[in-house]
Amino acid sequence: MKSFSGKALRWEWRDGIVELTLDREPANEIGTVMLADLGEFVRTMKTFEADTAACIISSAQRRGFSAGADLRELYQGAIALPEKERNAGVRRFVEQSHEIANAIDAAPFVTIAAVHGVCFGGGLELALACDIIVADKMARFAFPELRLGLIPGFGGIPRLKRDLGNALVRDLLLTGRSLNAARAHAVGLVAQLAAEGESLKVARSTAAQITKFDAAARIAAKKFVKPIPYEELRREVEIFCELFKRPAVLANLKKFVESTEAMPYLP
């Protein structure tokens, strides 16, 4: 299937490049609908991967690439269930997100995240599953999960550790602060900076360059330089699920969902 239009995203294949556009209001929050559509993309990848050199993941939402997990849906789903079912449901959700991120991470084509605006939590984790991040100058990156009493649960920490120095991982995770695009570029999280609103254009130019290379060499090179930390990823799932069981997490989710403060995203 070389094109698809779902409830949260769409994709189109043309001339060896797939463009996957996240498009769910207000900020591409990752909940069951987004995950279902991403799952469809991953299932369909096999049908076009042999003809594909690059895939660009971008956002059509003005607010940014993705604000992360749909905390409202997570909270509403959690309080509706008894504890055992709630914890089982969260585990299923996290495992599904890992399957998706792992498939994108291991894709034989080059994946490029074209980021603008907010790239937080699960959104950053989706970008980290990609090979290259291109960001416009207004992009911001954060792992705010500690604020909720959780850690990133979609594979972000093992991937960030794989790609960057541990000191930066500690800074981001333990303070919950967001990095601007210039800093993210300086530390190597972002490969290329674009002018405001131009990240997709820069990503397209990068993808076009990648299509020039021999596919077998590209596939072998990517496998060689990008080990997937499967063991750490599995550990992350266990740690996340264990933390989620604590009453403090539901209380923090409730506080976020019911907040009338202007800045609930800030720690």
Added chain:
Amino acid sequence: MRTLEQTTQEVVDLATKHFKVTAGSLSPSDDFFKKLGIDSLQALELLSRLENHFGIELPDYEVQGVSDFRTLAERIQSRL
């Protein structure tokens, strides 16, 4: 080295331009959330503009509870 007054004026000017409001309609003591009707994500957009303009990093937690331009400018000033 900028004075706090200069920094404050630049913050107000940047906010005026970013949120496309009438020049002169914002003052240093304004509560920018109430005056501009913005939310947290929009506040982060302003933060990006300010960081890019002043060439600094301003951790989000340092602006927790800050809602007026003058106090925001003080936080920025301490990073210049």
